[in-house]
Amino acid sequence: MARSQDRRPGYSRRAQYGIFTGYVIALLGVVAGVIVLVVSLINPDAFSFARSSAAEIARPMGQANAKGRATGQSVFGAIGAYFNAGRQNADLRREVDAARANAVSMQSLQDENRRLKALLGIVDPARKPVATVHLIGSTSSSTRRFAVIDAGSGQGVKPGFPVRAASGLIGRVIEVGPDTARVLLVTDPENVVPVRRSTDGLAAFVQGASNGRIDIRLINMGVNPVKKGDVFVTSGSGGLYPPGIPVAVATDPHRDGATGHLAADPANNEFVIVEPSYQAQAAAQLQQIARDGEGTAAETP
Amino acid sequence: MSWNEIGSGADAIRKRINREPLPLLAIGLPWLSIILASMASFSPIIASAPILPPLAYMMLLGWRMMRPGMLPVWAGMPLGFVDDLYSGQPFGSGILLWSLTMLAMEVIDERFLWRSFAQDWLAASLLMTAYLGTCAVLAGFVTGYPLPFVILPQVLMSVMFFPVVTGVIALLDRVRLLPLKRL
Numbered sequence: 001m002a003r004s005q006d007r008r009p010g011y012s013r014r015a016q017y018g019i020f021t022g023y024v025i026a027l028l029g030v031v032a033g034v035i036v037l038v039v040s041l042i043n044p045d046a047f048s049f050a051r052s053s054a055a056e057i058a059r060p061m062g063q064a065n066a067k068g069r070a071t072g073q074s075v076f077g078a079i080g081a082y083f084n085a086g087r088q089n090a091d092l093r094r095e096v097d098a099a100r101a102n103a104v105s106m107q108s109l110q111d112e113n114r115r116l117k118a119l120l121g122i123v124d125p126a127r128k129p130v131a132t133v134h135l136i137g138s139t140s141s142s143t144r145r146f147a148v149i150d151a152g153s154g155q156g157v158k159p160g161f162p163v164r165a166a167s168g169l170i171g172r173v174i175e176v177g178p179d180t181a182r183v184l185l186v187t188d189p190e191n192v193v194p195v196r197r198s199t200d201g202l203a204a205f206v207q208g209a210s211n212g213r214i215d216i217r218l219i220n221m222g223v224n225p226v227k228k229g230d231v232f233v234t235s236g237s238g239g240l241y242p243p244g245i246p247v248a249v250a251t252d253p254h255r256d257g258a259t260g261h262l263a264a265d266p267a268n269n270e271f272v273i274v275e276p277s278y279q280a281q282a283a284a285q286l287q288q289i290a291r292d293g294e295g296t297a298a299e300t301p
Numbered sequence: 302m303s304w305n306e307i308g309s310g311a312d313a314i315r316k317r318i319n320r321e322p323l324p325l326l327a328i329g330l331p332w333l334s335i336i337l338a339s340m341a342s343f344s345p346i347i348a349s350a351p352i353l354p355p356l357a358y359m360m361l362l363g364w365r366m367m368r369p370g371m372l373p374v375w376a377g378m379p380l381g382f383v384d385d386l387y388s389g390q391p392f393g394s395g396i397l398l399w400s401l402t403m404l405a406m407e408v409i410d411e412r413f414l415w416r417s418f419a420q421d422w423l424a425a426s427l428l429m430t431a432y433l434g435t436c437a438v439l440a441g442f443v444t445g446y447p448l449p450f451v452i453l454p455q456v457l458m459s460v461m462f463f464p465v466v467t468g469v470i471a472l473l474d475r476v477r478l479l480p481l482k483r484l
Contacts, residue, residue: 022374026400029378033397040392041442047385047392054386062343137343139389140353143440143451146389147347187349189446210451212350266347 045175052177055137055148059180062136063150066270130274131155135170135266136180143210145188147171147266151274152179160240160277168246168263169193169234170272181274185266186247187214195232195247204232204257206247212265214248217257226250226258239279320480330477331364331372332380334470339384351452354459356466357384358432361399362425363463363470365406377403394439398432418467426460433459 009015039046133155137148151157153176163170163183171191175182184191187208195206195216203219204226216232218224230250236243246263266272338357346353361380365372381399385392409424416424433452441447 025373025375026377026404029375029381029400030397030404032378033381033393033395033400036393037391037397037439038393041439044391044443050392051386054383058340058343058387061340065344135347137387138347139342139351139387140344140346140348141342141351141355141455142389143351143437143448144389144443145349148343185349189441189444189448207446210350210448212348262349266349 048175055180066134145185147183152177157181162241165264165269194235194237196235198231198233226253242278322478323481335360342387359466363467366421429459
């Protein structure tokens with residue numbers, strides 16, 4: 001390709017200055033980039049206002065796309081299923097057998113639970129969701145894993161609120177605009193979720209690996225008791241996530257933990273639920289208990 | 302009318318006399334296409350892994366290679382700023398890396414005057430690899446958990462996908478120069 005004409009301006013002073021100014025502005029761009037980058041490395045929230053207004057602008061586009069996503073995904077799913085049909089069939093058969101056995105034990109557990117709860121007089125506090133929302137965008141070409149939902153401070157969404165789908169945890173809200181909010185997905189390496197094994201309460205952490213998988217790390221080192229297929233749910237410690245939301249299924253145990261896949265893939269969920277942060281709920285429950293306690297204490301004498 | 306027929310045929314030739322491209326389209330389309338590519342994160346794909354190639358960056362490289370001198374040297378700063386708004390990278394990484402890319406392209410133009418497409422592709426592959434690598438390092442700074450191998454599939458995909466992007470840009474270039482304005 002030939003050298004472009006305007007790089008050789010000849011004797012025109014104006015053209016020469018034009019080129020010179022261009023280079024000066026380009027170098028200023030580099031300097032500005034470094035300064036902004038350092039600021040945002042020190043304080044990641046520094047430019048959240050710009051990001052949330054940009055998300056507001058792109059909101060209609062994302063919403064339109066979210067509507068079309070279900071159809072698009074079923075097409076990809078259909079093609080994928082065609083390739084995996086045989087293996088999937090065998091897997092599903094095995095899973096159904098396991099699930100049947102589980103269902104029986106679950107039934108008995110549920111019965112027992114109901115009886116015990118009735119005995120104790122505990123009422124399940126209904127967790128009322130803040131909003132039911134669409135996922136309208138995600139950072140699909142960056143190693144940071146963020147998604148954008150189409151509800152914001154106008155709908156009562158606040159930073160720190162957990163976001164979940166029916167089948168498991170999606171992430172938590174970190175930045176809020178008027179009508180959009182940015183969600184840190186569970187697969188982001190910055191998102192560390194305290195979990196426990198659903199069967200016996202074995203404590204662990206889940207950290208994202210940015211590749212659609214997650215790392216499950218045990219708190220107590222020693223012989224690794226994690227087996228393939230173990231389900232990990234949120235433990236509620238730390239106060240961010242309410243306990244009992246499925247997070248991960250272990251697929252590949254290794255020396256000090258396991259690699260797992262997500263209980264709820266954000267790509268498969270058209271709608272997700274924003275819940276109030278657990279700490280606020282816990283505080284409200286404690287107050288309720290204290291109030292009840294006062295009531296009973298006042299009655300007894 | 303298929304794309305091949307744009308600007309060909311007797312009727313089209315008659316329509317070209319006394320016409321010139323719309324200035325708004327001729328100048329604005331590259332900028333608009335790159336910004337829209339930045340907004341591709343609001344696409345139907347909600348990814349739990351970095352799977353999409355950096356489309357906006359590839360568009361920038363493609364336009365810069367197809368029409369050197371049309372995007373000014375400083376174009377990396379505003380376009381990188383817009384990309385930062387949507388990319389999820391630490392803010393400023395786009396401004397910095399895109400500005401550096403425009404300067405690097407100047408150097409490449411200076412050193413290699415007559416390039417074939419294969420050389421353009423090679424240069425773009427090197428630039429994209431460096432770009433994705435640096436982005437991953439910067440993201441690793443923020444999270445404190447560097448993951449260098451996560452981007453490998455993405456790098457391969459960007460390199461394979463670059464000719465497709467240049468094809469799209471060639472198409473857009475024909476649209477850009479459609480003789481729509483009557484003199």
